[in-house]
Amino acid sequence: MSEISFSTGFERVALEAIDRYPELNTSASGTVFCVGKHKIRVLSKDSFLLHANNQKKYDEVFREYLPESAIASGTYKISQVAYLVNYCSDYILSIASVVFIKERKYRRIEGERFLLRHEHPDKPLFIHSNIQSLEKFVNLPLGRRGYIIEERALCDFGSGLLEFDPFYKSFKNKWHVIRDCLHALVFIHRSGYVHQDIKPENVLLFKKEDGGVFAKLCDCEDAIKEGDPRTVMTPGYLPPLSGDIAKGSHDRYAMAILMKKCFFNDESSSFLITKTQHELVTAFQECSFFEGIPIPSEEWIYRLARLIDNMIIERGEPKSIGDFYMTTEGFKDEVETIFKDCSLASF
Numbered sequence: 001m002s003e004i005s006f007s008t009g010f011e012r013v014a015l016e017a018i019d020r021y022p023e024l025n026t027s028a029s030g031t032v033f034c035v036g037k038h039k040i041r042v043l044s045k046d047s048f049l050l051h052a053n054n055q056k057k058y059d060e061v062f063r064e065y066l067p068e069s070a071i072a073s074g075t076y077k078i079s080q081v082a083y084l085v086n087y088c089s090d091y092i093l094s095i096a097s098v099v100f101i102k103e104r105k106y107r108r109i110e111g112e113r114f115l116l117r118h119e120h121p122d123k124p125l126f127i128h129s130n131i132q133s134l135e136k137f138v139n140l141p142l143g144r145r146g147y148i149i150e151e152r153a154l155c156d157f158g159s160g161l162l163e164f165d166p167f168y169k170s171f172k173n174k175w176h177v178i179r180d181c182l183h184a185l186v187f188i189h190r191s192g193y194v195h196q197d198i199k200p201e202n203v204l205l206f207k208k209e210d211g212g213v214f215a216k217l218c219d220c221e222d223a224i225k226e227g228d229p230r231t232v233m234t235p236g237y238l239p240p241l242s243g244d245i246a247k248g249s250h251d252r253y254a255m256a257i258l259m260k261k262c263f264f265n266d267e268s269s270s271f272l273i274t275k276t277q278h279e280l281v282t283a284f285q286e287c288s289f290f291e292g293i294p295i296p297s298e299e300w301i302y303r304l305a306r307l308i309d310n311m312i313i314e315r316g317e318p319k320s321i322g323d324f325y326m327t328t329e330g331f332k333d334e335v336e337t338i339f340k341d342c343s344l345a346s347f
Contacts, residue, residue: 010050010083013035013036013038013050014050014083014085014087016035017033017035017040017048017050017085018087020033020035021033021040024040024042024048025045025046026045027042028042029042029043029044030042038050038051038052039051041082043084046086046087047084047085047086047087048085048087049082049083049084049085050082050083050085051082052082052083086219126187126188126191126193126220126223128183128184128187129216130180130181130183130184130187130214130215130216130217131184131187131188131216131217131218131220132204132216132217132218132220153204153205153206153216154204154205154206154207154213155204155205156200156201156202156203156204156205156218157177157200157201157203157204157205157215157258157262158199158200158201158203159201160200160205161200161261161262161265166289166291167213168205169287169288169289170213170288170289170291171288171289171290171293172212172293173212173213174262174263174288175339176212176213176214176215177203177205177213177214177215177262178258178259178262178335179335179336179339180214180215180216181198181203181215181217181255181258182255182328182331182332182335182336183332184216184217185198185217185251185252185255185328185332186328186329186332188217188220188223188251189226189248189251189328189329190329192225192226193223193224193225193226194223194224194225194226194230194246194247194248194250194251195217195219195220195222195223195251196222196223196224196230196231196232196233196246196250196251197219197222197232197233197234197237197254198217198237198251198254198255198258199234199237199254199258200258200261200262202217202218202219203215203216203217203218203258204216204217204218224246225246226246226247226248227245227246227247228245228246229244229245229246230242230243230244230245230246230250231246233250233254234254236257236267236268236269237253237254237257237258237267238250238253238254239253239312239315240269240315241315242315248327248328249315249326251328252311252326252328252331253311253312253315255311255331256308256311256312257269257312259308259335260272260308260312262287263284263287263288263304264280264283264284264287264305265283265286265287266283269312271309271312271313272305272306272308272309273302273305273306273309277298277302280301280302280305281298281301284296284301284305296342300338300341300342303338304338307334307335307338311326311331314326
């Protein structure tokens, strides 16, 4: 890995905030601290927002992140720019650009934004085409050292799903995102780890040369060995009665909820099969754009819903040794089989 000099700026401010205010991780959400002209707003025990102090400058910098349809309509105005800082103790795990536009939040990843101190070898480093990896060794401000990535994502999947944009709502693009996430998850579980925090906001979208999309799981540095005490999980994506031990089944359950949100615009733990057939089909058809491709049949939609429900009902746990589809690899294979049986045969 090549060693490079790390840029100063918001990274330095973030590190100074952690050094100056050790009480950051014990302060109530919403508490404000100041570092020079910059405001720090506490979000949780391990994250805070670092607000930009030059709004006019950043309006132009971040305009390129807006959907083309939004720029053309002129209805979007950047109301706030900040950096979302995730940290642990005295080192930064990640810094992501955040743009607030008419009460919607868009997380964008810029070059030199994800960091990790190498003094913590227990943190996993996954090398996979669908995992956002930490690639370059760097010198950090204030005498620290670590790794960074230098890729820029279009946005995270959670922000993309909020967009009424054919690119993000494309059924085919959504399938490619789900497929990439499943391949990444199989790799993580084969390595003996549990991601712990599968959710749309931890899936980054990138544009391919042919105009399509591919996805990468991020926040993988928080993955832990299966069987170790669980340290993090987003409410709503953690199965009920899951206990305090990290299991691969927790990731599979979260993946099923993510798919439910993606294809049916529903991230609750309720079962899709409780809907009437009309409600189920309508929810599916209204959730995606099918330009240039036939809409899947009602039978196919019900089949997909049943697979998602089965994973939620069983909380991702195999009922027997032969219950292969409840393993991560089996779940991936079953999902791929269903989509190959769809009229979109050229995946």
